[in-house]
Amino acid sequence: MTSEMHVLAGPQASVRRRRRHWPVSAVVGLGIIGTIVLLAVLAPIIAPYDPNKLDFASPTLAPSWHHLMGTDQNGRDLFSRTLYGLRLDLAVVAVVTFVPLPIGVVIGSVAGYFGGKLDAVISRLVDIVISFPFMVLVISIIAMVGPGLKGILIGVPIVSWSLYTRLARADMLVIRELPYMEACVALGYSRSRTIFRHAIPNLVRNSLVFSTVDVMGNLLLLAGVSYLGLGAQPPTPELGSIIAEGQAYMLTAWWVVTLPALVLVVFGVGIGILGDSLSDGRLSGVVE
């Protein structure tokens, strides 16, 4: 391929080239994330015990080969509870991260493409939503709909579309000025075709990169809210509420409080490694 053809082939060609060279660290990160997701999906098969089965004959047993993470104050197997908790957490987080993502990207792209009053209104709205401390807003929405996962499922998307809107808008402002957008106009493409088929595929990457960090943030938020007793309600196994329940027995049974969160720490390491290798500094625009 000559260099001129390279230029003509434009952004698509470079995307394809990039895909062929996944950096090693990205593979490692994906491997860690994939393993943990697999553990969560296969929880019913892997878990050695029923996560909710009470066994008052064996309360707070230390970790052993029978109970890999020990048992809690009610004799429930902590390893099984952790697996099911992880399963619930990841399912909720997948919804609250990947539902608002496309919505935010579309709103941001439209605002950036058309500019003017529409853009001003959307941008102020984003400013307002981002000004609420995320945790506090989610908690106050939980206050309205009542404790439980419903509050998370409503509260997080209400806020997090704005992050993707801000990212997509900023990218659209740049893309709008590029020659290939002019070409779309010259070819007589409709605005929606221009935005959806030509601009969004080129700006969605930043949002996808950011979503890796967002997944982790939402996971920690969900665990935190459940720890406060406002998320998943007992006896549902959920990582935050497992730890909250174990807090009273912290001195006699340290494993109830400490071990379940390790799976989050490992997941965070995976996300961190993946995010680092994908981002090359692109995330700096988000924390603004």
Place this chain on the structure above:
Amino acid sequence: MIAYVVRRLALSVVVVWGLATVTFFMLHLLVPGDPVRRALGPRASEETISNLRHQLGFDRPVLEQYGSFLGGLLHGDLGTSLSLSAPVSQILGDRILPSALLIAYGLVVAFAIGLPLGILSAIRPNGTADHGVRIGTTFVFGMPVFWLGLILALVFGLKLGWFPVSGYRSGVGGTFKTLTLPALTLGLSLVVIVTRTLRSNLINVLKSEYIEAARSRGLSERRIIGKLAMRNAIMPTFTILGALIGYLIGGTVVIEQVYQIPGAGSLLVRSILQRDFQTVLAVTLISGAAVVTVSFLTDVLQAVLDPRVRLEGKS
């Protein structure tokens, strides 16, 4: 300069007004049922309910209530708590100090740990120190704040007995004793962001021409980084504070619960469990206003220190 500050201030006022409007209508349109009826319980007579409704102005049209709500805000009136039957501003006033101190102390910890680590990893990018710092911060990145808090309480509070693991005492000594572990928790959870931001800024600055010029004149590395590079690199690290303050407030809600600190965050959680919406919304609004104020101040500070910022809007 003045024009920039005025414009930025006007924007902040618009955002705070938006916050107040959103919180107000969330209370009035989204909450099902009658807050007064719920606060008084099922056995209250119709007359008591309608009296209290009248007293709180809940029987007036929504737009009229909205007007007097905004008017009240201008006077610092945040409404009346139904569960504690006292003005919310008064209840909140007592509880804001521990939270504010926790945030300030947490920031000090975050910068005290984050700045040296950021410099260390920027001096030789991808060197041993850089990798070490990155591995360490990546581990902290995945830790839930409450979990980190519990671990610190377990180790430094219960096992080593250095600090108390719950409660809050006023006074310098008492504050130091009771807030050190909570602030360490909050600070450690922020170290990742401080370190990463400073690292990438410092690496960029160290590549610039004026640093090269300083090197060629034979200035010591220590002087170059300490005096010349940090001046430019540290600025964005401070300005992300505007964004971080929201995260910090969220963090204190959880940490106050872990360490049983009677602050604004634990008031929020308590109010939710008692379905005291007036207080919930006051805390939400105040914390939102705090975020707006801090980001206004950091922007203005940045404009004062860096002429490029204030000239940007004019072109």
